[in-house]
Amino acid sequence: KAGVTQTPRYLIKTRGQQVTLSCSPISGHRSVSWYQQTPGQGLQFLFEYFSETQRNKGNFPGRFSGRQFSNSRSEMNVSTLELGDSALYLCASNIGQGRTDTQYFGPGTRLTVL
Amino acid sequence: KNQVEQSPQSLIILEGKNCTLQCNYTVSPFSNLRWYKQDTGRGPVSLTIMTFSENTKSNGRYTATLDADTKQSSLHITASQLSDSASYICVVSAGGSSNTGKLIFGQGTTLQVKP
Numbered sequence: 001k002a003g004v005t006q007t008p009r010y011l012i013k014t015r016g017q018q019v020t021l022s023c024s025p026i027s028g029h030r031s032v033s034w035y036q037q038t039p040g041q042g043l044q045f046l047f048e049y050f051s052e053t054q055r056n057k058g059n060f061p062g063r064f065s066g067r068q069f070s071n072s073r074s075e076m077n078v079s080t081l082e083l084g085d086s087a088l089y090l091c092a093s094n095i096g097q098g099r100t101d102t103q104y105f106g107p108g109t110r111l112t113v114l
Numbered sequence: 115k116n117q118v119e120q121s122p123q124s125l126i127i128l129e130g131k132n133c134t135l136q137c138n139y140t141v142s143p144f145s146n147l148r149w150y151k152q153d154t155g156r157g158p159v160s161l162t163i164m165t166f167s168e169n170t171k172s173n174g175r176y177t178a179t180l181d182a183d184t185k186q187s188s189l190h191i192t193a194s195q196l197s198d199s200a201s202y203i204c205v206v207s208a209g210g211s212s213n214t215g216k217l218i219f220g221q222g223t224t225l226q227v228k229p
Contacts, residue, residue, distance in 0.1 A: 004157070042203075044219065045216070090158070100163045100165060103160055105158050107155075107156055
């Protein structure tokens with residue numbers, strides 16, 4: 001079974017631009033979560049989608065948004081990029097059946113904002 | 115304030131030795147505690163997941179313990195190998211109706227295993 005895939009793997013943008021990141025979960029997984037990882041803040045939860053609906057949301061500004069499609073693929077969008085948005089963005093999927101489901105992470109998208 | 119603190123921040127051990135990583139949390143309501151291993155440049159990999167009623171859970175050479183009364187968890191690595199060199203992250207779920215709930219992450223412990 002293929003793992004979680006994220007595209008692109010690397011991205012360079014300038015301040016003020018917007019960016020869209022994509023995540024394809026493991027086949028059969030209905031829950032997709034997004035995380036931001038930086039050296040200073042570590043891993044932080046952005047949001048979770050389940051069956052095309054946002055089910056949980058972390059403490060990030062409205063510039064960060066996401067969506068999930070009927071095939072469970074998910075996209076994350078960041079508008080009006082700031083230098084501080086430079087980070088590794090990780091996507092994780094799980095079956096979505098319960099609180100102790102194992103999460104499977106993708107390799108991440110490394111975003112650099114200049 | 116919900117917090118997860120890990121210690122030590124970094125650790126160097128010789129191959130074949132055992133080590134224990136610590137995680138203290140103040141998270142309410144508690145749902146479950148997870149340990150992840152993250153190799154450099156890769157996404158985290160789940161090692162163990164423990165709920166309130168579980169004291170110990172093993173995954174090969176990794177054994178996690180949970181003391182819900184003192185709000186402490188530990189991850190013990192037995193007979194370390196060079197491939198154990200990674201960052202180990204403790205994550206606590208603050209409840210919620212779904213798998214993730216509100217996840218609070220520790221800053222991680224960086225382990226280096228030397229030959």
